[in-house]
Amino acid sequence: MSDESPYTLQRDLEEDERHAFWADIVADRVESRDPDEPIVVKGGISPSGVPHLGNVNEIMRGYYVAEVLRERGHEVRQVFTADDRDPLRKLPRTLCDLEGNLVDLGEVDAGALGRNLGAPYTDIPDPFGCCDSYGDHFSTIIQDSADAVDVPIDLVSNTEMYENGDLEEVTRFVLEHRDRAREVLSAYQDKVDEDYVPFNPICEECGKITETVTSVDLEGETPTVEYECTDMDAGDQTIDGCGHEGTATLREGKMPWRFEWPAQWQVLGVDFEPFGKDHAEGSWPSGQDVARNVFEIEPPVPMVYEWFTLEGQPFSSSEGNVILVSDVLELLEPEVLRYFFAKDPSKARDFSIERLDQLVDEFDRLEAIYFDEIEADEDEAAFAERVYPLVVEEPREERIRLPYTFAAVLGMFDDPDLREDVARKEGHIPDDAPEWAVEDALARVEKARNWARRTANEFDYELKRTEIPDHDFDAATEDALAELADFIEAGHEPDEIQGEIYETAKRHDVDVGDFFGAGYRLFFDEDQGPKLGPFLAKVDREFVVARLRRER
RNA sequence: GGGCCGGUAGCUCAGUUUGGCAGAGCGUCUGGCUUUUAACCAGACGGUCGCGUGUUCAAAUCGCGCCCGGCCCGCCA
Numbered sequence: 253m254s255d256e257s258p259y260t261l262q263r264d265l266e267e268d269e270r271h272a273f274w275a276d277i278v279a280d281r282v283e284s285r286d287p288d289e290p291i292v293v294k295g296g297i298s299p300s301g302v303p304h305l306g307n308v309n310e311i312m313r314g315y316y317v318a319e320v321l322r323e324r325g326h327e328v329r330q331v332f333t334a335d336d337r338d339p340l341r342k343l344p345r346t347l348c349d350l351e352g353n354l355v356d357l358g359e360v361d362a363g364a365l366g367r368n369l370g371a372p373y374t375d376i377p378d379p380f381g382c383c384d385s386y387g388d389h390f391s392t393i394i395q396d397s398a399d400a401v402d403v404p405i406d407l408v409s410n411t412e413m414y415e416n417g418d419l420e421e422v423t424r425f426v427l428e429h430r431d432r433a434r435e436v437l438s439a440y441q442d443k444v445d446e447d448y449v450p451f452n453p454i455c456e457e458c459g460k461i462t463e464t465v466t467s468v469d470l471e472g473e474t475p476t477v478e479y480e481c482t483d484m485d486a487g488d489q490t491i492d493g494c495g496h497e498g499t500a501t502l503r504e505g506k507m508p509w510r511f512e513w514p515a516q517w518q519v520l521g522v523d524f525e526p527f528g529k530d531h532a533e534g535s536w537p538s539g540q541d542v543a544r545n546v547f548e549i550e551p552p553v554p555m556v557y558e559w560f561t562l563e564g565q566p567f568s569s570s571e572g573n574v575i576l577v578s579d580v581l582e583l584l585e586p587e588v589l590r591y592f593f594a595k596d597p598s599k600a601r602d603f604s605i606e607r608l609d610q611l612v613d614e615f616d617r618l619e620a621i622y623f624d625e626i627e628a629d630e631d632e633a634a635f636a637e638r639v640y641p642l643v644v645e646e647p648r649e650e651r652i653r654l655p656y657t658f659a660a661v662l663g664m665f666d667d668p669d670l671r672e673d674v675a676r677k678e679g680h681i682p683d684d685a686p687e688w689a690v691e692d693a694l695a696r697v698e699k700a701r702n703w704a705r706r707t708a709n710e711f712d713y714e715l716k717r718t719e720i721p722d723h724d725f726d727a728a729t730e731d732a733l734a735e736l737a738d739f740i741e742a743g744h745e746p747d748e749i750q751g752e753i754y755e756t757a758k759r760h761d762v763d764v765g766d767f768f769g770a771g772y773r774l775f776f777d778e779d780q781g782p783k784l785g786p787f788l789a790k791v792d793r794e795f796v797v798a799r800l801r802r803e804r
Numbered sequence: 805g806g807g808c809c810g811g812u813a814g815c816u817c818a819g820u821u822u823g824g825c826a827g828a829g830c831g832u833c834u835g836g837c838u839u840u841u842a843a844c845c846a847g848a849c850g851g852u853c854g855c856g857u858g859u860u861c862a863a864a865u866c867g868c869g870c871c872c873g874g875c876c877c878g879c880c881a
Contacts, residue, residue, distance in 0.1 A: 269821090532875070607816070629818085631819065632819095765840080781841080
C-alpha cells in the first residue's frame with residue numbers, strides 16, 4: 253500500500269461512503285481492513301504538564317469511532333498511552349494539582365524539577381508529593397478527565413511497557429535492522445547519519461536520557477547497548493550530560509518518537525489513531541513509512557484533527573489561557589462537552605467560556621431535533637438522529653432543559669424552592685414532569701451560576717439576603733421605597749409591581765432610572781439587575797418588604 | 805521559500821464530495837407582554853460565501869492564480 257493521506261475526513265468520498273457523522277466514515281475505513289478483534293483505537297499524550305481541554309481531542313475523537321464500531325457489533329479496546337518515558341525538556345511555568353488548581357512553578361520545589369531536566373517523567377518525583385512520579389501525577393489527571401466524560405480508556409504507561417518487556421522485542425528488532433531504520437528515517441530527518449542508533453538509553457549515573465550509543469550488542473542473552481552520556485539539545489538550551497560511559501538493556505531507555513510511535517502500533521495492534529495537525533506533515537509520513545518498511549506492519553487508519561482555541565487564543569498554561577475538563581464540568585453537563593467533540597474534527601473551533609450559552613443552546617437544539625420537538629433541515633436532522641444517542645448516556649424524552657441563560661437568571665436566587673417555583677411559573681417545567689427530570693433540570697442552575705460568576709457577566713447578580721448593602725438615598729427616594737413596600741405588602745402580581753415602580757418614582761419626582769438603581773442597590777448591591785418587578789414578586793414577600801424599608 | 809489544512813451574516817457554525825433560490829441559532833433592531841431596566845412571544849434587518857479568473861444554461865460548491873490565518877518542512881514529542 254502506498255502513502256496514505258492522514259486527512260481521512262477531507263478526502264473525496266464515493267456515494268456509499270458518505271455519512272452524517274464523521275466517525276462513521278472512519279469506522280468504514282477501519283472495517284474495510286478486516287481487523288482482528290478486539291479492534292484497537294489509540295490516543296496518547298506526553299504527561300508533560302497541565303492536561304487541558306485541547307488534549308481531550310485525543311480521548312474523545314477516538315471514543316466516537318470506538319463507539320460506532322461497538323454499535324456495529326465489534327469488540328473495541330480504546331487504549332491511551334501516557335508517553336511518560338519522554339524526558340522533561342524544559343521547566344513548565346505552570347502546573348496543577350489533582351483537583352485542577354493551577355499552581356505556579358515557584359510554589360513547588362522548582363529546584364528538584366530543574367535537576368531532573370532530561371530525565372523521563374516517570375523518574376521525576378511528583379512536585380505535589382501525591383503521586384509516584386511527575387508523569388504519574390499528570391497521567392492521573394488524564395484518567396480523571398476521561399472518567400469525567402464517561403469514556404472508558406485503557407491507560408497504558410509507556411514506561412511500564414519498556415520496563416515489563418512489552419516493547420523489548422520490537423526495540424531489539426529495530427536495532428537489529430538499524431541500517432534499514434536509518435535509511436527510512438533519513439528521508440525525513442537530516443541528522444540521521446551512519447552513527448545514528450534508534451535507541452536512547454537512560455544514564456545509570458545521572459538518570460537522563462542520552463542520545464549517544466557507541467555500540468550495540470544483540471548477541472547475549474540480554475541485549476544491551478553501550479553509551480556515553482552526552483549533552484542534549486532541548487529547544488534553545490542544552491541539557492548537560494554527565495559524561496558517564498555505561499551499558500543499558502533495552503528496557504532501560506526508549507526509542508526516539510519516530511520509531512516509538514510505530515512500535516506502539518505494532519505492540520498494541522492499533523487499528524485507528526487520531527492525532528493533531530502538528531503530526532500530519534511530520535510524524536505521520538515518517539511513521540507510516542517506518543511501519544511498513546522497518547516493522548513491516550500496516551499503520552493504523554489515521555485522522556487529523558484541528559486544534560481549537562480558548563477564547564480565541566491558543567491553549568497555554570503558562571499564559572493562563574487554559575481550562576481543564578474539571579473546570580468545564582462546573583459550567584455545563586458532561587453531555588454538552590461530549591457534543592462539542594462530536595463536531596467535525598477537521599474544522600478549527602473556538603471554545604468560548606464567555607459565550608458558553610451558545611454551545612449549550614446548540615446542544616439543547618440537537619436534543620430537541622432528535623425528539624422531533626422542533627423542525628430542522630435534512631442534514632441537521634440526520635446529524636441529530638445519529639449523534640445524539642452517542643452523546644448522552646441514555647436518551648430520555650421526558651428530560652427537561654432550562655435554557656442556559658434562564659438558568660443563569662435563576663442562579664440569582666439561592667433558595668432551591670424559589671428556583672423551582674419560578675421555573676414552573678415561567679413554563680419551563682411541565683406540571684407532570686417526573687421528579688428526576690425536575691432535579692436534573694435544576695442542576696443546570698448551579699452550572700449556569702458558576703458560569704455567571706466566572707465570567708462576571710450580566711447574570712452575575714446575587715440576591716444579598718443576609719445583610720443590607722451600603723446605600724445612601726435622598727428623602728424622596730426613601731419615601732418612594734416605603735410606599736413601594738406598602739404596595740408589595742398588600743400583595744400584587746409581578747407586572748403590577750413593575751408598573752408600580754414607575755408610578756411610585758413619578759409620584760415622588762424621583763428619576764425612574766435612579767429608582768430602579770436604588771432597588772438594585774438594596775437587593776444586589778449593583779447598579780443594574782434583572783427585571784425588577786417580576787423578580788421582587790418572586791422573592792418571599794416578607795423579606796422584600798423589610799428590605800425596601802431598610803429594616804434588614 | 806515548499807507542502808498541508810482552514811476562510812460562509814456582527815458572533816458561533818451548517819451547507820462544499822453529487823454545481824440548481826444563501827441557511828440556522830445567538831446577537832441587533834422593531835413591536836407585544838397595559839408604562840425605557842436584560843427571563844417570555846412575534847416580526848424585521850443582516851451576505852462581494854477571502855479576492856480574481858476560467859468552465860457552465862447555472863458556481864459557496866469544479867479548475868487555475870492570488871490574499872489571510874494555522875500546522876509542518878531543524879530538534880523533540
